[in-house]
Amino acid sequence: MTLIRLTGVTKTFPAASKAAAPVVAVDDVSLAVAQGEVCGIIGYSGAGKSTVLRLVNALESPTSGTVEIDGTDITRLNERALRALRGDIGMIFQQFNLFDSRTVAKNVAYPLEVARRPRAEITARVDELLRFVGLADKARSFPEQLSGGQKQRVGIARALATSPRILLADEATSALDPDTTQEVLALLRRVNAELGVTILVITHEMDVIRTLADRVIVMEHGRIIEAGEVFDVLSAPRHPATRRFVASIIDDVPAGEQLRVLRERHPGRIVTFTVRDGDVTQADIFAALSSHGVRFELIHGGINDIRGRVFGHLTLALTGETDAVQRAIDAASAFAPLLEEDTRG
Ligand SMILES: Nc1ncnc2c1ncn2[C@@H]1O[C@H](COP(=O)(O)OP(=O)(O)OP(=O)(O)O)[C@@H](O)[C@H]1O
Ligand SMILES: [Mg+2]
Missing domain, CATH: 3.30.70.260 (ACT domain)
Known part of the structure; x- marks a missing residue:
């Protein structure tokens, strides 16, 4: 079953000045991600990867084309339906984006507070999530007291708070060292395997694609230039830009x-x-x-x-x-x- 579907999606940003041309960040992109799948998006800087993620969680709306989540065209949702949609899509970032003034537990609780869940339910859910990511003993710590890998695990717990079916990860391990990257990847694999969460990851790291993704999409200049099973795309890239990109990450x-x-x-x-x-x-x-x-x-x-x-x-x-x-x-x-x-x- 297809959970995320983009059909003929173009996203144009207005020109920065009168002399400049508008930026076509995403250019006629169509893609489908099945429920339970881990799909990677790779490509050089400026290819439009982050914009695709922002279109999926409705932080941007397409200039043309449609974005569907579980069959619903999300460009037509009212505010209330949008809030429900965002509860169904978690997101994690390269810089973690935690609230420095909140404890770990309060960071994880945040999306549930916004959703006005009852206090007892929030406490129970935060406990459960911190145990899942292996940080039960850090509930009262502040982000500045954590390592990068621990911060990202808090980010993952927070992203999962509302039990989303979809997790979007934008370079989620790029700020981490190789060992810590492996830990976070192992956790993301559990998120997919044990919780059944569909994951869309942007990365320029070979390890992330190799150990996490089932399928990979290659973007260049706002377009999808290649897509397929990870082994096929990495071992026998067809498009010259894919070959260059793969060579740069495999070396x-x-x-x-x-x-x-x-x-x-x-x-x-x-x-x-x-x-x-x-x-x-x-x-x-x-x-x-x-x-x-x-x-x-x-x-x-x-x-x-x-x-x-x-x-x-x-x-x-x-x-x-x-x-x-x-x-x-x-x-x-x-x-x-x-x-x-x-x-x-
Ligand atoms: N809000 C915006 N306003 C204007 N231009 C934008 C905006 N967001 C993105 N762009 C432009 O759209 C293009 C694609 O940007 P995007 O951030 O999606 O690329 P990316 O593939 O994620 O790159 P990176 O690997 O560097 O993160 C770039 O040229 C970028 O400058
Ligand atoms: Mg980006």
């Missing part, structure tokens, strides 16, 4: 200065092979090279695991008789896509 192919240093250090030919589950394994490549009597050394590379399926790149320095090296490369590249020499330009 397993040497380029530029890194490649120059490798060339200086290693004689012979330097080639990069693509390894992809279902297509070709490392063993296939090594066997093809060995069978031609070529010596090879692994000098760069990376293997990525997406829920048990692997893909990545192996950069090898090949030495031996010139013709044999060429034959070995031909043999290996017959099944493994080859990026020769200047791999990424």
